[in-house]
């Protein structure tokens with residue numbers, strides 16, 4: 622199924638994907654991912670560009686006035702809380718990690734506002750380290766495929782790590798997010814266009 626989805630969406634290799642990411646440094650990927658929660662991709666991208674054009678490093682963001690950060694990220698949802706958290710994360714990385722984003726799930730997960738999903742995204746997209754970040758798409762599709770039977774993304778992550786060989790972990794998030802945005806939509810999945818429909822117990826195209 623992963624192979625079919627890769628062919629369908631012509632998923633880039635992770636190296637190509639990393640090279641093409643607009644927010645290139647691990648710190649910028651971390652902050653952009655924190656900003657992206659419950660916000661449309663295009664808004665996150667524009668806001669991240671605006672923020673990084675002024676404060677692009679842990680040191681500069683840690684020392685930025687909160688009112689200026691809020692003004693720069695105002696278009697995104699929950700901008701007030703996010704402004705506080707990204708500045709605090711910048712301060713911790715500047716002071717405790719010598720301006721270098723940590724690479725372990727444990728260290729990333731301990732940063733304020735950084736849960737397993739964001740930590741996993743940073744491992745995958747900033748460092749190319751195998752993790753399975755589980756967002757709403759990965760959670761929904763894994764359950765529709767009956768790969769897991771879980772109620773929360775956290776449970777899904779643990780369950781997926783048990784059944785998906787580690788060599789495929791890097792690509793799962795990218796594939797399922799794309800599949801979830803284009804075909805396996807939250808409300809009306811396009812099962813009749815789906816390249817893995819024949820394997821899917823939730824396929825509605827049969828009826």
Ligand code: SF4
Pocket residue numbers: 762765766804805806810811812815816817818819821822823824825
């Ligand atoms: S068959 Fe339908 S429910 Fe199953 S993965 Fe494809 S789009 Fe999603």
